[in-house]
Amino acid sequence: MSVPKFDHEKLRAYQEALRFAAWAGPIIESQTPAMFASSGARL
Numbered sequence: 001m002s003v004p005k006f007d008h009e010k011l012r013a014y015q016e017a018l019r020f021a022a023w024a025g026p027i028i029e030s031q032t033p034a035m036f037a038s039s040g041a042r043l
Helices: 007-040
Strands: none
Touching: none
């Protein structure tokens, strides 16, 4: 049985995705109440 090879490109893409989510999360969360307020929707 062969040992699966480690895919460094997938790891790098995953790390970049996590970095982006950590960067964008606070921005999105800070804008979410404003979006609901302007549309009249309630949480």
